[in-house]
Amino acid sequence: MDPVTNPFSPGAGAPPPELVGRQDTLERAQVLLSRVIQGRAAKSILMTGLRGVGKTVLLNEIKRRAANSGYRVILIETPEQSGLLSHLTPQIRGLLLELDRIASASARVRRALGVLKSFASAVRVGYSGLELGLDLDAEPGVADSGDLENDLADLFVNVAEAAKDRRTGVAVLIDELQYISELELRSLTMAMHRLAQEQLPMVLVGAGLPTLPGLAGKARSYAERLFDFPSIGALTRAEADLAVEGPMKAARVQIEKAALSEIFRETRGYPYFLQEWAYQTWNRAERSPVTVAAVRAATSIVTARLDEGFFRVRFDRLTRAERRYLRAMADVSPEERTTGRVAEILGFKVTSMGPTRANLINKGMVYSPEHGRIDFTVPLFDEFMRRTMPSL
Template sequence: MDPIRNPFSPGAGTPPPELAGRDDLRESLRIALERARIGRPAKSAMLVGLRGVGKTVLLDRIRMDAEAAGIHTVRIEAPEGRSLPALLAPQLRQALLRLSQIAAAKDYAVRGLRALAGFVGKLKVTFGDIEVGIDYEPEPGLADNGDLEHDLQALFEQVGLAAKSASTALAIFVDELQYVEEAQLAALITAMHRTEQRQLPVVLVGAGLPQLRGQMGNAKSYAERLFDFPMIGPLPPAAARLAIEKPIENEGVAITERAVSQILQVTQGYAYFLQQWGSHTWQAAHASPIDIDAVNAASVTAVAALDESFFRVRFDRLTPKEKRYLRAMAELGEGPHRSGDIANCFSAPVSSLAPTRSSLITKGMIWSPNHGDTAFTVPMFNEFMKRIMPGDDWR
C-alpha cells in the first residue's frame, strides 16, 4: 500500500480522518452554545475519560464547530506546574481585543481590558508566571483585590458583558483540567457560577481524566449542578468499525470482515489505538483487500510503537516505587483493584503505600472509580507494565 496515502493519524490530539460516534455530544454542546448566545441558561460541560479516548480531538472539533457558527473561543491546555491565571490571561486578552473591534462591544471590551490589567497587576505577586501585554491602564477597584476567586469573577463578568453586547458568546476550552490546583479550580468554578447567575454568554468546555469530576466537587460542592460531565469512553462497535472502514474505502481500498473484527478486538474501541492499528495495518498490507494477516503483522509493530511513545513517556516520569506500585496493579489484572489487594503484592500495609498512590493520582496515572478502588487512567497499561518489568524481580 502507498504509505503516502495512509489515511490514519495516530498522534497527540491529531484529528482522525473519521470522527465517529461523537455526533450526539457535539450537537448537545452546539445547542448549549447557541442558547448562551441568545441569553438562555446553558450548562457548561466537562468531558471526562481515560487517556486515548479522543477527548482532545473532540474538544478541538467542538471548538471548530463553535467558531464556524460565529462564536468567539479561546483554548488553553493546563500542564502541570503552570498557574491557571497565567494560562487564562493571555487568551482572555486576545478575546477582548477581538471583541473591541466590534462597535457595539467596544466600551465593554475596553473595560474588560482594564479589568485584566488590574487582575494581572495584583495577582502577579502570587502567580509569578503571569506574562501578558497590558493595553489599558487598570480601573481602580475593578478585579484588583489580589484575591483570585473575587478578581476572576469580576474579570469574567466584564468578558461576558462584552460578548453579550456583541450578540455572541465566548466559549473557553481547557484541556487537561485535572492538573489545575484545587484553589484555582474553585476560583474558575465560582467565576462560571457568577456568569450563569448574571445570564452572561460565557461557556466553559473542559476535558480531563475521570478524577476531574471528584476534584471539581471537592473544590466547590455545587460544581455537579453547574456542569454536565459526559463520560467519553471507547467507541461502540458500529462507530469503531466506521472509524476503520470509511478512511480505507475513501482511498479506494477494501478490507475484509475478519481484518476489521480483529482490529476492533485488539483496540477495544479506544480512539487512539484504532488510529495506531489502522495506520500499521495499512503499512503492513500489500494489496487490496487488506486481510487479517496484515492486522496480525501490524499488531507487532503497533504494540512496539505504543511501548516507545504512548506508554513509555508516562513510565519514564515515575519513581522506582511508583513503577513497582503500577507493576503490582498489573499483576492483579486490568482492574480496578482494591488498595488492600495491591498492598498484598508488596507485603506492606496499605497506609505505607498511600503517599505513592496519591502521587500517582496527581500525575494522572491512576484514579479511584470508587472509594478504596484504584484503576489505570491509560488503557492497556497493565499489559505494558508486564512487558517493561517482566518476571518477579520488581517485588
C-alpha cells in the first residue's frame, strides 16, 4: 500500500500513531503533576525498561502534560560520558532567565540565578560562573560547598522557590538515566528529599535501562519513599494488536487475525519492533485486508534492516571478549541465564568474567534482573547474536 500514507513510526523516539497500554503510568504521572503544583506530596517517578519499549515516548508525553499543568519543563538526556550536570546547569540557567523575564522583577528569581552561579563555579562542570554569562553576583555560602549532595539540593530548593514565586512549577525530565553516576543519583535523591520536606513545586521524572546504579544507605531509604519505579515492558497480545490494528483501521485498512498473530510472534510485543514490522507490512501489503504473507515478506526486510542498523551499531561498539560473552548468553534460555552458566560455557571462572560483564553493563548492553542472573537490555539481541556469530 502507499508508503506515503503509512501511519506507522519506525525509528527510536518517534511518537507512535497510538500510544497503547501506558494508561497507568500516564495517570500516575498526571496525579504527581497535579498534586505537586498544589503543594501536596507525591512520589516522583523513575521508569525503567529495556531498549525500545517506549520510555522516551512516555517522557515526551509527560513533558506535554507537565506544560499543560502549568510547569516549566527541563528535558535532558544523560550523556554516556560527561555526566548529567553539564547538561543540567545550562537548562536551569535558561529556565531562570525565562522566569526573570516575566513581568516585574523578583528577588527570588535573582537569588536563584546567584545560587546557580555559585553552584556552577563550585562543582566546576565545565561551566564556570563567567561562562554562564550572568551579570550578577554569586550567592556566597549557598550551593558552593563543593559537596554535590548539599549543593544540588540548595540549587533545586532555590530554583523551586523562584518558580513558586512566579506561580509555576518545575518538571525535570531525565532520559537515559542509567548513565548517571552514583554520586549524581545520590545527589538528585537528596535534592528531591529537600524539596519534598519544603513542599516546593518541583518534580522529577526519569527513564532508563534497568541498570540504574545502585543506591546504598540513607539515599536508598529516601529513594524508596520518594520515588515510584514503574517498569515499562512489552505490550500484551491485546495491546500489540491494538497498536497495529488501530492506525490501520483509522486509514480504513483491515488486517487478518493470522497476520496480527504473526506480527506478535516476531516482535513479542516490543513497541520498537511493532512499529518496524507494521511499517514494512503496510508497504508490502497489496490491498486490504493485510495478510500473513505481507507480514512474512516484511519480516525478511525488517530483519535485514535491524541487523545492519539497530543491532549492528551496538555490536560494533563491543570488544571481542564482550562479543563472546554475549554469544555465550545467547546459547542459554532467558530463565537459565546466570553469570555462572555463561562463564562455564566460556570455560572461565565466574570471577574472571567480572570485568567483561561490568563493561557490558556500563555500555548498557546487559543487566542483572536479580543477583547472579544476567540478561540482554536489547530485546531479540540473542537471536541477532546467533545470526551474526553462528558459533562461539
